[in-house]
Amino acid sequence: MTTQHSGIDAAARSRARRRALQALYAWQMSGSSMNAVIEQFRHEQDMEVADLDYFENLLRGVADHVDALDARLRPHLDREVEQVDPIERAALRLGAYELEFRPDVPYRVILNEAIEVTKRFGADHGHSYVNGVLDKLAIELRTAEKKG
Known part of the structure; x- marks a missing residue:
């Protein structure tokens, strides 16, 4: 079942986030340019159903704002950004980007999606860590939305 929200295909967005997490992981681990990573992922078969x-x-x-995103995340982490598990780090950066730069996406959607992709690809309890960090960041960046 596909849900529509303001004409946006939520399932296609979910797939886009899932693939973006994998692409960010690849970017973090390979040191390749983001353009190269995007090109590599763009030609994969299941990208046809993603946004x-x-x-x-x-x-x-994320690539353009990675230093600012890491600075936003740092006060909410219990270790250095570079020491966070690479999947969790990718999920945190994605979530932080959406919280700060995509006000059109409700913070609850951002948190739920980050938790789901981390459950799918991350360590056993990684999703709890991602949830805790992004929830604190949402309070900071989306105060009015969280109160409403």
Whole structure:
């Protein structure tokens, strides 16, 4: 079942986030340029069912703002950003980007999606860590929305 929200295909966005997490992981581990990573992922078969524009927006946004995103995350982490598990780090960066730069996406959607992709690809309790960090960041960045 596909749900529509303001004309946006939620399932295609979910797939875009899932693939963006994998692409961010690849980018973090390989040291390749983001353009190279995007090109590599764009040609994969299951990308046909993802929101490609959103996928690229997420990846380019994280790459362009990675230092600022890490600075936003740092006060809420119990270790250095570089010491966070690479899957969890990718999920945190994606979530932080959406919280700060995509006000069109409700914070609850961002947190739920980050938890789901971390459950799917991360360590056993990684999703709890991601949830805790992003929830604190949501309070900081989405105060009005969280109160409403």
